[in-house]
Amino acid sequence: MSGGGGPARVSGGAAPALVAGGSGSEHSASGAVWERGGLGLSEPSAGVAVPPTGDRAVVAELVGVRVEGRLVVPRLEVRQGERVLVTGHNGAGKSTLMQVLAGELVPSSGTVRLPEPARVGHLRQHEWLARPYETVLGAYAYGREGAAEEYVEELLSLGLFRPADLMVQVADLSYGQRRRVELARLVTAPVDLLLLDEPTNHFSPALVEQLEEALTVFQGALVVVTHDRRMRAGFAGTRLELSEGQVVRR
Incomplete structure (x- = not known):
């Protein structure tokens, strides 16, 4: 998998004191601080070289x-x-880290800072079946502007479905096929941070390759948890290892 170079930054040492909550800050009952905004997120301009990480x-x-x-x-x-x-x-x-990054799990303590608005896409390890009576194409296009038929070429270009699959109801799909619908929506959504927790579960080697190709169109930050040997072997980017809830290597 190709991607942006440069490491995610992880540093050790004692946890610092919690920052005081200001504008855009939220304090949980547990003592954790959530801050949204102030991260200066901006879209890259067309034709402008992407700066170093x-x-x-x-x-x-x-x-x-x-x-x-x-x-x-x-x-x-x-x-x-x-x-x-x-x-x-x-x-x-690993999944706990993904839930914290997604804003779905409030930590016991510490500070979580996300841009405002926080545009985060999260593929969870365990399946969530949405809109089971839509077709594959309808589920992919749901909530997007225009008619579903306008998204046929875009969806097929990802290599995750064949033309004959597009009119099949989501409820009739296999587990792996339903995951593909979610993945297709996520990699083409305007999110700043994409979190994929075991995205290749129930995928054949050929589909793993197709997923990697589909991810090349995504321009935001990507965090992936996977046990898939092929995906790990071809990954270009930072590697972060956890053991017993602690960062042990990066």
């Missing part, structure tokens, strides 16, 4: 984040256009 806007930042018994992250920054692969054994805290 260190010069790009931060799309997510964790400082002193702790989820009791599950995750400890002293500091992590993910920048615009970055590719990050998260590895570790089952129960290492």
Whole structure:
């Protein structure tokens, strides 16, 4: 998988004191601080060279984040256009990290900073079946401007479906096919941060390659959790390893 170079930044040491909440800040009952805005996110201009990763806007930042018994992250920054692969054994805290980055899990303590508005796409490890009675094409186009038929070429260009698949109802799809519908929507959505938790579950080797090709069209920051050997072997970007909820290597 090709992608933006440069590392996600993770630093060790003691967790810093929580920052005071200002405009756009939210304090949870647990003591965690959520901050939205102030990260200077901007869209790249057409025809302008993409700056080095260190010069790009931060799309997510964790400082002193702790989820009791599950995750400890002293500091992590993910920048615009970055590719990050998260590895570790089952129960290492990978899915917990993804939930925190997605804003779906409030940590026990620490600070989570996201841009305002936070445009985050999250493919969860466990399936969520949405709009089961739509066709594949209808489910892909749902909520987007124009008629579903206008999205046929776009969807087929991702290589995840054949033309004959587009009129099949989502409820009649296999698990892997339903995952493909979600993936297709996510990689073509205008999000700044895309989180993929085990995206290749129930995928054949050929489909893994097609997923990697589909991801090349995504220009935002990407964080992937996967045990797939082919995907891990071809990954170009930062590698972050978790063990027992702790960052052990990057």
